[in-house]
Amino acid sequence: MRRNTFLQSLTALAVAGALPLTARAGGNFKLMLPANPGGGWDTTGRALGKALQDAKVADTVTYDNKGGAAGAIGLAQFVNSAKGDPNALMVMGAVMLGGIITGKPPVSLSQATPLARLTSEYNVFVLPANSPLKTMADVVAQLKKDPGSVKWGGGSRGSTEHIAAAMIAQKVGVDPARINYVAFRGGGEATAAILGGNVTVGGSGYSEFAEYIAAGKMRAIAVTSGERLPGIDVPTLKEQGIGVEIGNWRGVYGAPGITAAQRQALIDGIVAALKSPSWAESLKKNDWTPAVLTGDAFGKFVDEEFASLRDTMTRAGMVS
CATH class of the missing domain: 3.40.190.150 (Bordetella uptake gene, domain 1)
Structure with a gap:
């Protein structure tokens, strides 16, 4: 109109x-x-x-x-x-x-x-730039070894990144009840925790992390879309053998x-x-x-x- x-x-x-x-x-x-x-x-x-x-x-x-x-x-x-x-x-x-x-x-x-x-919008999972882990495969290996040692940081309990983390655990054979999820009240707090290395892996909408990914302060390791996002060279979870898609x-x-x-x-x-x-x-x-x-x-x-x-x-x- x-x-x-x-x-x-x-x-x-x-x-x-x-x-x-x-x-x-x-x-x-x-x-x-x-x-x-x-x-x-x-x-x-x-x-x-x-x-x-x-x-x-x-x-x-x-x-x-x-x-x-x-x-x-x-x-x-x-x-x-x-x-x-x-x-x-x-x-x-x-x-x-x-x-x-x-x-x-x-x-x-x-x-x-x-x-x-x-x-x-689809979510992206990122690692702090100085993390010893480099890929989602590294995160999964650590998750299987000791679920509690992997701190997932993101939005409030029940957020799409929280759900995605639980679904990833389930798909790779880890009890989702054992994931160590750290909930933050807002995107700013989550970003600060990731940049400070206070969580192992962070999740949010791509737009919230884009500037930090571009600046090399975060390493993007997976997106939750069914196909790669246009213009964004980050593999999907499905590409990496993890059958999870969530928007x-x-x-x-x-x-x-x-x-x-x-x-x-x-x-x-x-x-x-x-x-x-x-x-x-x-x-x-x-x-x-x-x-x-x-x-x-x-x-x-x-x-x-x-x-x-x-x-x-x-x-x-x-x-x-």
Whole structure:
């Protein structure tokens, strides 16, 4: 939808009384980023906020970083404080589903309103540049010898890199319950731990480690995609004889209790933002793959992902 058409649609809704003043284009948006600064949700949320302004959907965007528990702390604050707010948004993704499954928080994602899936990204596993281990084969050999001696560093418990580590262990004949996984509240903390040699191997979205890989400070040893990522010379796990493929997607939710008209206005605004030059620049800069899915179709996708992820994590011994 062209921006002028989008703005005209919002105006018509407002005149008809279907759209409250606060949900019109050019409002003041509040964006919950349920992670510490420096990670994928933080980067995604700020890129989305910039795109909303670029597309003239929002006049201003304020950000609230609330890390911990794979996003559950931020989710709880969002659910409890943003009810009925048509300009409140929250970034989320596959990591939050895993965290909810393992952490069983008192709030539910179903209390918020699904709006849109934005991107998909595969993880990369890296070693500190000065590590005595050089390849994924070295990591696997050490894992088989002494599972606890291999410290896997990444996002919160239940993150895609945590799940991938458990799946790798299972595939190579190691009890996934014996992996030594070190969870961090945000991408910045995980990066610092890897660079400092405080973990054996680190995992995250490729974009979060790209500059350190390019600078020779980290050695990329595997990606979790089915095929090599375009322009990135890093072998897949499958190439190395480990049958693991897992992706990370990110999306955005609205507040609990908003009306159908308010929800549609937000979806239309997000779609407009995703067509902006600002968002195109963010996709290119961060090596994100567009994966747009909106409304009820997105809600159904989340429900199916939740069920599939719970099954995978249970079979991997991560939850009972």
